[in-house]
Amino acid sequence: MSEARRTTVLLAAFEGWNDACQSATDVIRHLVATYESTEVRHIRCDGYYDYQVARPITCNIQGRRRILWPQTTFYDITITPELHVLAQIAPEPNYRWLEYCRESLHVAEEFEVDRIITLGAMFADCPHTRPLPVDVSDSTCQCSMDQEYNGPVGIPTILDAMACEDGYDTTSMWVSIPQYLGCDECAPATLRLLDHLSMALGVSLDGGALVGKAERWRGKAAALMRCNDDLNAYVKELERAYDGESPAQDMPPFNAPQAEQLVKEAEEFLKDCGNSPA
Structure with missing residues (x-):
């Protein structure tokens, strides 16, 4: 055979x-x-x-x-x-x-x-x-x-x-x-x-280890949303577009300085989380 x-x-x-x-x-x-x-x-x-x-x-x-x-x-x-x-x-x-x-x-x-x-x-x-x-x-x-x-x-x-x-x-x-x-x-x-x-x-x-890492990443992102009202509102708009409740093009514009600031805050927050004890 x-x-x-x-x-x-x-x-x-x-x-x-x-x-x-x-x-x-x-x-x-x-x-x-x-x-x-x-x-x-x-x-x-x-x-x-x-x-x-x-x-x-x-x-x-x-x-x-x-x-x-x-x-x-x-x-x-x-x-x-x-x-x-x-x-x-x-x-x-x-x-x-x-x-x-x-x-x-x-x-x-x-x-x-x-x-x-x-x-x-x-x-x-x-x-x-x-x-x-x-x-x-x-x-x-x-x-x-x-x-x-x-x-x-x-x-x-x-x-x-x-x-x-x-x-x-x-x-x-x-x-x-x-x-x-x-x-x-x-x-x-x-x-x-x-x-x-x-x-x-x-x-x-x-x-393997990716499953646990993914859960920790989502936990950090959720904590960031709880601490940032602007980000929380923006994510809710993205969810509605994702779920088909409203066309993506109808979302309120997210201007560059505002987006840049959110990214900076997210990076600092996630970096602090990564340096803290598990």
Whole structure:
């Protein structure tokens, strides 16, 4: 009896403009930490990065000073014996996107990838009190965001388009994060992407520590709402729009200085919560 053929899915996420609150790249970090994983390939940084934007980092490793340059890392992650994820994580390149994507697809070809999934996260006018929206599109079906959006795109969109042209089955997933809760991490957004990734792969991926982190994030956001009447009123308007009780365009405008102040207050509040004992 012949062995079942192993399926390999390339999962790509990029730090920077496409990665609000690190929610997309945190999916890959979570998978690497949760499942058996091995670094298998790298794409060198030379020619792809502006080092005044993606700066090298100095650190001490086993007593020796090292310079760590921005680079692309590929991990082979064993989800099941029959399903592997080839995870690609990197800062978004500054230069030569077409060449970078071609090099990425060469790695996909080398590992006999069957399908390519790109992840992204963006700030949006959505309430944290509802399931965070996830827009999913694939080779045969565009989501509403794809059909309505006209404007700048990031490297996930370019990689997705080039992979589609090369004949790969492709899927793009983008999670929306409340713009008024600016913070370093948003575990609910990462968990939402992980849930949709589970559906796409046909397996139940382990949420692990993300579940508890998401609950703590929601608790901090709820506490912030109780302390800020303006934010509370704004979230109620977002809830009504989300629930379809009123069109989003009918919401009262939220001017830039007011929004900026709320984000600043939220960041300070969540930072204080993060520094306090659990």
